[in-house]
C-alpha cells in the first residue's frame with residue numbers, strides 16, 4: 090500500500106496472521122465485512138517455524154506448519170480478505186475509527202479491530218539451537234512430545250512451564266533431564282513436588298546449555314556447570330526450551346489494558362478494555378497456546394466484532 094494523506098478505511102482490521110488472525114479473517118470475510126489483515130513481517134506466526142503438526146484436526150496424516158498457514162490464508166482470501174504484509178508501528182485507539190500506522194505501508198482506519206499478534210517463545214539464542222528448531226529442538230511439549238517415544242530428552246527452565254513440560258514428556262521419553270541455571274526452582278511447590286517425585290525426571294542444577302549437538306537432528310547437548318565449571322556432554326534426542334514467552338503487545342502498550350506479564354487483558358473472552366477492539370490467540374491466552382485453540386478464539390473474536398459492528402454503525 091502506498092503512503093497517502095487520506096488513510097484507507099476498513100470496517101474491520103485484523104492484526105496478526107497466525108491461526109487466530111486468519112480464522113478471524115475467514116469469519117469476517119464470510120460475513121462480508123471485507124477484513125484487512127495486517128500480517129506482520131515475517132507473517133504467519135509460530136507455525137511458520139514448526140515442521141510436523143499432528144494435532145490439528147482434519148489432517149490425519151499431519152501437515153507441515155507453513156503449509157497449514159498457507160491453507161488458512163488461501164481460505165481467508167477466497168472470501169475477499171485483503172492482506173498487507175507490514176507491521177503496525179503505532180496505534181491510536183482513543184476514538185473510532187481506530188488509527189493504525191504501518192510504517193512505509195501507510196496508515197489504516199478501522200471501525201473495529203481484532204488483535205491476534207501472538208506471543209513468541211523465549212529461546213536460549215544459541216546458533217545450534219536455532220539451526221535445529223523443528224528438528225529436535227522445540228518450545229512446545231504438547232505439540233512435539235509425541236515424536237520422542239522411548240528416547241531421552243532434556244528440558245530447560247525452572248518455572249511452572251518447565252515442570253509441566255518435563256512431567257508431560259515422561260509419557261513418551263525414556264528419561265527427562267531438567268536443566269536449570271540456578272540451584273533452586275522458581276516453579277510453584279506443587280509443580281516442583283510432582284516433577285521431583287517422577288522417577289523418569291532428574292535435575293541438573295546450576296547448569297546451562299552451551300551447544301546443541303547434531304547435524305540433522307539432535308544427538309546431545311554440551312552443558313556447562315555454572316558459573317565457570319567444566320562442560321560435559323549429555324546424550325539426548327530432544328531439547329525442550331521452557332523459559333517463558335513474550336507476548337507481541339509492545340505497540341499496544343498504553344493504548345489497551347495489559348496484564349502484569351504484558352498479555353492483553355480481556356473481559357468476556359475476547360473483549361479488551363477498549364470497546365470495539367477484540368483479542369484472539371496467544372496474545373492473551375497464555376494457558377493453552379495451541380493452534381486449534383487460537384483458531385477457535387479467532388472465530389470468537391470475529392463473531393464478537395461482527396456483532397459490535399452491527400450494533401455500532403460507523404462513526
Ligand code: NDP
Nearest residue numbers: 212213246247248249250251253270271275331332333334
Ligand atoms: P517463568 O518466567 O515463570 O520461568 C521461566 C524460567 O526459565 C525461570 O526458571 C528462568 O530462570 C528460566 N530462564 C529464563 N530465561 C532463561 C535463559 N535465557 N536461560 C536459561 N533459563 C532461563 O515462565 P513460565 O513459562 O514457567 O511461567 C509463566 C507463567 O505461567 C508463570 O506465572 C507460571 O506460574 C504460569 N504457568 C502456570 C502453569 C500451571 O499452573 N499449570 C503452567 C505453566 C505456566 P530463573 O529462575 O533463573 O529466572
